[in-house]
Amino acid sequence: MTTANTTRFNAEALSWDTNPSVQLATALAHKAYLARLPPPPTLSTYNVLDLGCGTGLLSLALAPSVRSVTAVDAAEGMIAALESKLSSSSPDNNTAGTVKNVRAVHALLTDPSDPCLATDPVTGHPQQGRRFDLVVSHLVLHHIPSLLPLFQTIHGCLAPGGRVMVTDFEDFGPDARKFHPEGKMDGVERHGVERGAMRALLEGAGFVDVKVETAFEMAKQVETEPGSGVVGPVVVFPFLICEGRRV
Template structure:
């Protein structure tokens, strides 16, 4: 994630969970991810933010490694999981502050459930499923990130990612003009993401509409009236594939 993204998300971390559209989008995304989950799975949530998605998926899997490059976001998630936190009962989520570029990153070698670290010289941890929600539109090089995801997976492991679709000029209105720093694209295009995933090595790639999100937008670009502006409906895609 680029520096403007990290700065913005560090600043917004404390109030992130109070954004109703963020919460609703996450709740809708969870329904899309559950068919990919299994109680035996170790999953990685890439760009986990404050852990909204990770914490909702945690009861359905063995463990969640929750990764984000914004330290402010990871601090909020860590506080939630602390003994006095709102989610102290969840014991199988591990927050990791990292900009993941290497599937063998040593920060991923801790089992969230047992807290045991893999010994040096043993094969690196690999995951049954990698998920990522509302992250792709912030990533400059999607080809590189999908190659990293491919490397993070076990043979036969799956990736499932959700983000809003680039359905034309109106997709730009997903973000107010004041928050365009760090936005690399206004949603994702079906044909582009399918090609990128297939070139990364994924098989059985599917890109389909997962849900639609009603979201308030500025009445005019730059007006800053997003809290009272009109409501637009944004389609979200779920993009999935399997590591051969």
Template sequence: MTSANVDRFNSEAAAWDSNPTVLQASHLAHQAILARLPGSEMTCTYDVLDLGCGTGLLSLPMASNVRSVTAVDAAEGMVAALNMKLSDPSCKVSNVRAVTVLLEHPDDPAIQTDPVTGTSEKPRRFDLVVSHLVLHHIPDLQAVLRTMFGCLKPGGRAMLTDFEDFGPEARKFHPEHKMEGVERHGIKRTEMEQLLKDVGFEDVKVERAFELDKAVETQPGSGELEDTLRFPFVICYGLKPEAK
């Protein structure tokens, strides 16, 4: 993720959860991931890595379904907002650990601490890697997918949600003044399928997960959000092969 992205998300962290579209997209992503996971008797043992966790809008709901969540974001402001939630006396979540790091290697010390026990495991690997609305900000998708692959246990899964590149109108997902740091206007299915396979994932699927109605600019750069456009979202799935 570029410095432009980090600066933007730091500045928006305090107001991030006040956007109903952001909340709805995160809820739908959570539901899409849960629908594709095994039953609770298995997922309750899962250690999850949420890459690009933001304020925890996916991490916190996931926490009730799994053993632990390690929530990672390069934007310090986003992680601070999540840590404020976790430290609130009314928060009953105790199995989430949030860290600020630009994760580029699966053995990064920042993700080695178990959120439940507080002990360090080297190397620490995960049953599931998730991300939501992160991929379109990543300059080198193959590099981040390779890191995700390395973070998984043999037999682990990646489930990544983002909006789809469905043509020229996909550009409207971001208003013009927020284009800096946007590396692509959505995910192209065939391209993403090939990238997942290239880094070693098996049983690869990139399929429609849900649709989201979002206010867009009436004219590019106008700043007036009056029109509504329906954006398709995909979930990108891959399985790390079992060790032979």
């Protein structure tokens, strides 16, 4: 993730959760993940890595269904917001003091063996060579300059048989650019992801059983004119879910 991204997300961290589109997209992604994952008791054993977790909306949604979530983000402000939610000294949210299986990590992850991943959120103890049953990432791919190294890192973070599931809006043509206001294009590397390209990326990173399909659609108000700052028209954005398994 670029400096432009971390600067922007640090600045927006405190207000991030007040954006209705952020909340809706996360809720729909969470539903899409659960529909494709095994039910309890199998899912209850999963150790999950959430890359680009932001303020932890998806991490906290997944937490009741899995054993643990390691939530990683390169923006210190986003991780501080998540840590505030996890802290018992933060009385202004419903998660305070109740979530015991999520660990917030401030890092730009490029190495599956990075020590920042070693600590088990449940026990608090380090585990050398710790690997995950599932890696998720939501609305992150369009901010990453080069996606193949990311998926190679994800592949390395998974235990044998582990799965990746990532969601982002689809590049469905010129209107995909409207997902972001023109004033927030810093750090946007692509206007959505393409089905064929995502399949090739996952296979190129070593994944098998690759699937790329529409996860959901989300209506979002966009600018009346590029750069106007005035929102009005509604565009329906398709979101892709991209899956693969490590042998």
